[in-house]
Every structure is written in structure tokens, then in C-alpha cells.
Amino acid sequence: MAKELTLEITGMSCQHCSQTVEKALNNRVGVESAEVDLNKEEAFVKYDPEQLTLEDLIKEVENSGYGVNRD
Ligand SMILES: [Cu+2]
Numbered sequence: 616m617a618k619e620l621t622l623e624i625t626g627m628s629c630q631h632c633s634q635t636v637e638k639a640l641n642n643r644v645g646v647e648s649a650e651v652d653l654n655k656e657e658a659f660v661k662y663d664p665e666q667l668t669l670e671d672l673i674k675e676v677e678n679s680g681y682g683v684n685r686d
Contacts, residue, residue: 622658623684639679
């Protein structure tokens with residue numbers, strides 16, 4: 616079963632940034648879909664929790680040059 620979550624992304628300033636984050640997440644094995652909203656500074660992700668964890672998603676965002684606000 617896919618899990619859905621919203622990540623608060625930091626460091627984005629333009630469309631290019633949000634596309635970079637979106638691509639990084641979508642390219643990750645186990646991610647079914649990822650949509651990044653630049654204005655809300657959020658990423659909505661559907662993923663398979665058997666293939667990756669929340670930490671993996673956060674690392675993926677960080678590797679692409681941005682950050683995730685942890686609650
Ligand atoms: Cu940018």
C-alpha cells in the first residue's frame with residue numbers, strides 16, 4: 616500500500632528549484648509520484664513504505680540541494 620505525506624521543503628526560490636526537487640523525488644525507486652508546490656513550499660509524495668523510508672525521502676531532497684523542515 617502506498618503511503619502519502621507532505622514534506623515542507625526549504626531553500627526553493629524559483630520554478631527551477633521546485634522542478635529539481637520534484638525530479639529527484641520522482642526518480643527515486645519506490646516513489647509512485649511526487650508533486651512540489653513552490654508557493655506552499657511543500658512536496659506531496661506517494662511512496663511505497665516497503666521500499667523506502669521518510670529518512671530516504673529527506674536525504675533525496677537534501678542531495679538535490681534543498682532541505683526539509685522537520686517538525
Ligand atoms: Cu530556483
